[in-house]
Amino acid sequence: MTTSESAPPGAPRAEAPRVKVRGAATTIRFPFVSMLVLGLVVLVAVFAPLIAPHDPEVGQLSNKLIPPVWQEGGNSDFLLGTDTLGRDIFTRILYGARVSLMVAILATGLAGVLGTIVGLIAGFYRGWVEIVLMRITDMTLALPLMLMAIVLVALLGASLTNVLLVIVILLWPYYARQIRGEALAISEEDFIDLARVAGLSSPRILWTHILPNVMPTIGVLATLQVALIILLEASLSFLGVGIPPPTPAWGLMVADGRDLLGRAWWVSFIPGIAIFGVVLAANLLGDWVRDRFDPKLRQL
Amino acid sequence: MLLEVTDLRVQFHTRRGVVKAVDGVSFSLDRGETLGLVGESGSGKSVSCMALMRLVEAPAGRIVGGSVRLDGQELLDLSEREMRQIRGGKISLILQDPLSSLNPGYTVGNQVAEAIRIHQGLRGSALRASVVEILSQVGIPQAERRLKQYPHQMSGGMRQRVAGAIALSCRPSLLIADEPTTSLDATVQAQYLRLLSELQEEFRFGMIFVTHDLGIVARLCDRVAVMYAGRIVETGSTRQIFNKPAHPYAKALLATLPSLESRKKRLLTVSGQPPLAIDLPPGCSFAPRCPETMDICTEEFPAEAITGDRHRVLCWLHSQAEEMSLPVR
Amino acid sequence: MRRFVLARLAQAVVSIFVLITVLFFLVRLTGDPVERMIPPQVTEEMAEELKRAYGLDKPLIVQYGVFLGGLVTGDMGTSLYFRGRTVGELLSLRILPSLELSVFSMLFSLLIALPLGVYAAKYRGRGSDYVARIFSILGGAAPSFLVGLVMLRIFSVQLQWFPTGGREGFLSVVLPTFTLGWFVSAGIMRLTRSSMLESLYGDYVKLARIKGVRESVVIWKHAFKNAALPVITYATVIFAAVIGGAIVTEYVFAWPGLGSLLIRAVIQRDFPVIQGAVILIGSAFVICNFLADLAYAWINPKIRYTR
Numbered sequence: 052m053t054t055s056e057s058a059p060p061g062a063p064r065a066e067a068p069r070v071k072v073r074g075a076a077t078t079i080r081f082p083f084v085s086m087l088v089l090g091l092v093v094l095v096a097v098f099a100p101l102i103a104p105h106d107p108e109v110g111q112l113s114n115k116l117i118p119p120v121w122q123e124g125g126n127s128d129f130l131l132g133t134d135t136l137g138r139d140i141f142t143r144i145l146y147g148a149r150v151s152l153m154v155a156i157l158a159t160g161l162a163g164v165l166g167t168i169v170g171l172i173a174g175f176y177r178g179w180v181e182i183v184l185m186r187i188t189d190m191t192l193a194l195p196l197m198l199m200a201i202v203l204v205a206l207l208g209a210s211l212t213n214v215l216l217v218i219v220i221l222l223w224p225y226y227a228r229q230i231r232g233e234a235l236a237i238s239e240e241d242f243i244d245l246a247r248v249a250g251l252s253s254p255r256i257l258w259t260h261i262l263p264n265v266m267p268t269i270g271v272l273a274t275l276q277v278a279l280i281i282l283l284e285a286s287l288s289f290l291g292v293g294i295p296p297p298t299p300a301w302g303l304m305v306a307d308g309r310d311l312l313g314r315a316w317w318v319s320f321i322p323g324i325a326i327f328g329v330v331l332a333a334n335l336l337g338d339w340v341r342d343r344f345d346p347k348l349r350q351l
Numbered sequence: 352m353l354l355e356v357t358d359l360r361v362q363f364h365t366r367r368g369v370v371k372a373v374d375g376v377s378f379s380l381d382r383g384e385t386l387g388l389v390g391e392s393g394s395g396k397s398v399s400c401m402a403l404m405r406l407v408e409a410p411a412g413r414i415v416g417g418s419v420r421l422d423g424q425e426l427l428d429l430s431e432r433e434m435r436q437i438r439g440g441k442i443s444l445i446l447q448d449p450l451s452s453l454n455p456g457y458t459v460g461n462q463v464a465e466a467i468r469i470h471q472g473l474r475g476s477a478l479r480a481s482v483v484e485i486l487s488q489v490g491i492p493q494a495e496r497r498l499k500q501y502p503h504q505m506s507g508g509m510r511q512r513v514a515g516a517i518a519l520s521c522r523p524s525l526l527i528a529d530e531p532t533t534s535l536d537a538t539v540q541a542q543y544l545r546l547l548s549e550l551q552e553e554f555r556f557g558m559i560f561v562t563h564d565l566g567i568v569a570r571l572c573d574r575v576a577v578m579y580a581g582r583i584v585e586t587g588s589t590r591q592i593f594n595k596p597a598h599p600y601a602k603a604l605l606a607t608l609p610s611l612e613s614r615k616k617r618l619l620t621v622s623g624q625p626p627l628a629i630d631l632p633p634g635c636s637f638a639p640r641c642p643e644t645m646d647i648c649t650e651e652f653p654a655e656a657i658t659g660d661r662h663r664v665l666c667w668l669h670s671q672a673e674e675m676s677l678p679v680r
Numbered sequence: 681m682r683r684f685v686l687a688r689l690a691q692a693v694v695s696i697f698v699l700i701t702v703l704f705f706l707v708r709l710t711g712d713p714v715e716r717m718i719p720p721q722v723t724e725e726m727a728e729e730l731k732r733a734y735g736l737d738k739p740l741i742v743q744y745g746v747f748l749g750g751l752v753t754g755d756m757g758t759s760l761y762f763r764g765r766t767v768g769e770l771l772s773l774r775i776l777p778s779l780e781l782s783v784f785s786m787l788f789s790l791l792i793a794l795p796l797g798v799y800a801a802k803y804r805g806r807g808s809d810y811v812a813r814i815f816s817i818l819g820g821a822a823p824s825f826l827v828g829l830v831m832l833r834i835f836s837v838q839l840q841w842f843p844t845g846g847r848e849g850f851l852s853v854v855l856p857t858f859t860l861g862w863f864v865s866a867g868i869m870r871l872t873r874s875s876m877l878e879s880l881y882g883d884y885v886k887l888a889r890i891k892g893v894r895e896s897v898v899i900w901k902h903a904f905k906n907a908a909l910p911v912i913t914y915a916t917v918i919f920a921a922v923i924g925g926a927i928v929t930e931y932v933f934a935w936p937g938l939g940s941l942l943i944r945a946v947i948q949r950d951f952p953v954i955q956g957a958v959i960l961i962g963s964a965f966v967i968c969n970f971l972a973d974l975a976y977a978w979i980n981p982k983i984r985y986t987r
Contacts, residue, residue, distance in 0.1 A: 439892035
């Protein structure tokens with residue numbers, strides 16, 4: 052909008068500043084509540100051993116199925132009640148946050164690193180390297196996520212490491228696909244040619260010139276995937292092909308109460324609500340980050 | 352008079368405040384006459400045109416006052432249902448970009464037929480004949496075969512002719528053309544303008560032609576209205592305004608046009624920025640950019656000066672002149 | 681158009697082939713195939729015999745050939761758990777219920793999501809927009825197993841309006857359909873809304889209004905037709921995802937579909953059944969994606985009329 056001063060005479064003048072009153076631009080407000088919820092979950096996960104009143108994995112059968120404190124028969128020792136084995140649900144929720152967060156952070160990070168490397172290499176080197184890498188990417192994307200996750204974990208054996216591994220295997224192509232496109236565009240810009248003329252090696256150009264330019268995209272994708280990963284891990288654990296008992300994973304806890312819906316709703320619903328809350332907060336944060344930093348990704 | 356617009360006001364409610372996009376616009380138009388509406392983008396030309404059809408985007412935008420009379424009928428008092436009969440029937444509008452204004456999902460024939468079906472109630476072969484007729488009238492060769500084509504299968508010039516056919520299909524008495532030629536190249540543009548003139552001869556509709564291009568105004572328009580910040584700051588016959596512009600803004604615009612004979616496309620270039628129509632200061636909105644500004648210009652809004660037959664100016668230079676010239680008249 | 685179809689078809693076939701191959705080798709390389717295919721409680725001799733019967737004594741590549749040959753003729757082996765029943769037989773019993781649930785959920789979600797998305801866009805920033813957005817935000821975040829369990833608790837256990845599981849009569853479809861449908865409709869609604877927003881402010885919609893077209897016709901004939909393009913593509917893709925996503929819902933409601941068969945096979949380590957179910961569901965997914973591409977091409981005249 053400042054071009055009119057500097058533009059040569061007779062040049063078409065810049066469009067006058069218009070007040071935007073319509074169009075599809077809905078700006079989302081910063082999601083304070085979501086940040087609060089996620090911050091709380093992180094704190095709880097870090098300090099779980101300090102806060103938790105009981106042992107997460109061992110309970111006393113004499114304490115089994117105590118309802119939450121606000122219900123009749125509740126006990127202030129067990130704020131959110133106990134499960135069939137007499138374990139304190141509040142404690143297990145706290146420790147469960149550790150599992151969810153660990154999987155979410157590690158899987159997001161590893162998938163992001165792997166996908167970014169593949170995407171950068173494919174976008175920068177082109178040729179057969181690109182063809183091979185992108186074929187693998189497309190193949191992986193062409194498979195149904197949930198189904199493949201279930202089968203892979205089932206084949207490899209249900210464990211925390213395998214759940215992580217499988218999620219990374221299935222999610223890296225999302226980064227690779229997006230990053231490749233951007234690396235492709237950036238490597239055609241003039242400053243990359245300049246860097247080449249200046250004698251910079253290809254890996255160096257990738258590292259110092261292209262990577263910093265795709266960082267925002269990586270960040271946006273990562274934020275968007277956190278919720279998906281938490282949901283995926285919870286679903287796997289719920290189905291019995293995720294994190295094995297007695298580890299307090301939220302999905303597993305929901306499954307524990309599956310047959311107790313009539314008698315002890317809290318066993319399933321309290322961890323269920325925890326998953327719901329975290330996923331909701333992560334989703335809202337993801338939407339905001341995407342809108343704020345990379346509107347191109349709106350369709351994702 | 353075919354069309355009489357008096358003191359038309361349109362406001363947009365935005366987060367940053369109320370925008371007076373059209374702030375007291377008045378003009379009139381006869382059958383067969385062409386009015387050129389010129390001004391920078393954002394000056395309120397397009398909003399004024401849409402307001403004539405009562406198509407200001409709700410809920411942000413609202414027509415808050417004034418009067419629009421077509422053949423003596425007050426349009427602002429009509430019900431939405433009655434207004435739909437006017438739209439496309441008595442008033443038509445050609446939008447700027449023929450590619451985006453035609454629906455990519457329907458055939459050309461379907462889109463031209465729609466207005467005819469709505470307003471004239473034709474069906475079947477009569478409808479089809481009518482579509483072919485109007486397409487031929489706007490100079491589309493082999494109209495019959497074009498019916499089944501989609502917009503993207505046509506050239507830009509052909510698409511704009513289709514847009515023209517849609518606008519004229521129900522023989523409107525008023526045609527508004529909102530920069531219809533900006534996206535066309537020079538030769539196609541010239542052909543299109545000639546076509547519009549011919550059709551106007553034939554159908555005798557009144558035309559409001561919105562443009563940036565003063566060359567087109569000189570060739571096509573009988574009268575000119577210069578808009579600035581939601582107001583018409585000067586209006587008069589094309590000859591008057593081109594020969595002896597009264598408002599400093601109009602002078603500045605015309606200074607960018609070396610000669611009337613020049614066929615080169617000229618864009619309006621006046622130094623400085625047009626004001627944002629939020630919280631306009633008192634006084635003349637052109638004052639900050641005006642080379643002939645006086646003390647009073649920043650204090651009070653100029654009264655309208657009528658300096659001749661259908662020639663009016665909103666400027667203190669002439670408000671005074673009017674008082675002085677009164678005894679002479 | 682024909683080249684486009686053929687290219688996509690080839691892509692789909694290759695995808696299915698890769699899925700089958702990867703699965704075959706994964707099953708055999710991630711653990712001892714003999715142990716997997718033959719229950720541990722049988723004696724050494726019987727094991728040898730079974731090995732021969734299942735062809736596990738031959739080299740892997742030969743086994744692969746036999747496996748592919750079997751697939752072509754529809755023979756996917758026999759179940760380890762349900763003795764004497766072929767995988768094909770088990771799968772075929774489950775296809776119809778799975779299809780039923782998927783189709784019902786899809787119809788339900790379209791029925792909800794399309795009008796909701798359209799009116800949310802039309803009345804952007806007002807009441808119905810917020811209702812629609814909350815509906816979709818919640819639907820996108822609520823894990824379907826939680827929704828399913830809450831539905832069961834309220835409507836089956838407490839109110840006893842619906843059965844707690846299984847597939848008997850129309851009532852048993854309602855809760856699974858809602859559970860799966862809500863999840864699906866969240867995405868469709870969001871896309872419909874953003875797509876409608878784009879086309880509602882398009883010039884061709886303006887032109888339709890200029891022509892004097894009724895507002896409802898403006899919305900559904902002019903704006904929606906163009907907005908529907910990405911939505912229909914997405915819906916077809918989503919339908920593929922429904923087939924996969926139905927696994928959890930089927931499991932929660934004990935719905936006798938492919939998903940719950942798969943989970944049971946996983947728990948029982950019934951590998952031939954797992955193989956079969958994955959190939960079937962995976963192929964359905966790939967085929968749906970292929971159809972989505974076709975639908976996209978067919979609706980979009982720009983693609984339809986080139987080549």
